Amino acid sequence: MRYSSITAFIMVLALAQGVEAAADTEFRKPTAAEEKLLNLPLGLNANFAAIPSDNPITKEKIELGRLLYFDTRLSRNDTIACATCHNPKLGFTDGQPVSLGIGTLKGGRSAPTVINRLFSKAQFWDGRAPSLEEQAKGPITNLIEMGMPSHDVVINKLNDIRGYRDRFNKVFGTVVTLDGVAKAIATFERTVVSGNSAFDRYQDAIEGAITEAQIRGLKIFKEKARCTQCHAGFNLTDEKFHNIGVGWGGHRPDLGLFDETKKLVDMGKFKTPTLRDIADTGPYMHDGRFATLRQVIDFYDRGGDPNPFLDKEIVKLNLTEQEKRDLEVFLHALSGEGWQTKVAPKGFPQ
Structure with a gap:
């Protein structure tokens, strides 16, 4: 389906009654x-x-x-x-x-x-x-x-x-x-x-907490890759909603937040997930289309999938191969501890 057809379809949906707040x-x-x-x-x-x-x-x-x-x-x-x-x-x-x-x-x-x-x-x-x-x-x-x-x-x-x-x-x-x-x-x-990830320890000035490659990756994360446009703060999420182009590859996309608000400004937007423990929580994106972090990085590097509602933050990054590798290894520094202690009970109420 071409963008003109998708847009026309969406405009019809936008006339539908919005959901109750x-x-x-x-x-x-x-x-x-x-x-x-x-x-x-x-x-x-x-x-x-x-x-x-x-x-x-x-x-x-x-x-x-x-x-x-x-x-x-x-x-x-x-x-x-x-x-x-x-x-x-x-x-x-x-x-x-x-x-x-x-x-x-x-x-x-x-x-x-x-x-x-x-x-x-x-x-x-x-x-x-x-x-x-x-x-x-x-x-x-x-x-x-x-x-x-x-x-x-x-x-x-x-x-x-x-x-x-x-x-x-x-x-x-x-x-x-x-x-x-x-x-x-x-x-x-x-x-x-x-918490208490290698990244947290580095932020706390603990010597040797992360590697040289991860330090380079952190710089890319903050600067050239523009990750902190959405993955910001101590929990590495702005808790907001964005259209990054996932699923706009020629068929009817998942409309995300729009289906709840019926506002065109929310078309194709999904909530920014935390990047904490991202190496342990794949596959990635709201439809799980990417099995690896490298696939995610490549997706952002090409500027997502174009669509009429793409967020202005999503642009081509032109990362080098080395920069992609450093960025990926940095993301592994976000794996922390705490949740691993939560295990199933040995028995249940009878």
Whole structure:
């Protein structure tokens, strides 16, 4: 499909009624007690954490969330858990271009990592969930993902499990509720963090933290490759949405944020992911089209795929072969620690 045809198709879509705005969520930074529970590694800034005012972090809630996160009983046929697509053994992704849900049904987008979602408000590639709590509710009743016919069905199922009733009563003072499930899972996910990478140690002036090639790569990252136009700050993301040209190769593209806002300015935009642990969380892009970091670098070097809505930040880079190699080796310096301690429970409530 040529750009003129795509643009005409999009203009028709833009006339459609926009989606209802998501409810606002009030966020705050963690208390001293919550900071102790989070135990953030070097390089992370607690002042930028996004914790809903109505969902304080407690030790008991973290553990309840961990149980729910790994429990396949939240799916229709007891085969899919949150951890199926966001697997701690795979950097809290699933290592697939797009995720496979219940009955091996195939989704339309790659599973983004859970790592450092503590510092993020809007969730999903298209930002349709305003918080981790709202995000946690979605996959349960998605017919491709966990397949439950309704939230009531999963809540009744969990309420039939005495161990969960007891834990919910202890944490929330209630029986199992949908809000409680979402709050517990989100609380656990906020503890999935990564810091103390070689890059963090270099930033902290620790001698020998990164190699000479990685130092050269960092300079390219900041300057010629223009990566910090979007991958900025300590979490290496601006938490904004951009059209970088992925999927505009001659067929109908995924329209991304536009499908949620119906605003032309949002056409083909997707959320900037963190680059922390990027070497451990492939494949890359919202559709998982690139298996390697080198493929990603080559994509940006050629200026993405042209389209009428391409962000102005996306330009040809003209990197040399050596610069590409140095940039790639620098990206490996962003692999940190913290999330590796989050493992599945040995047993579940009965």
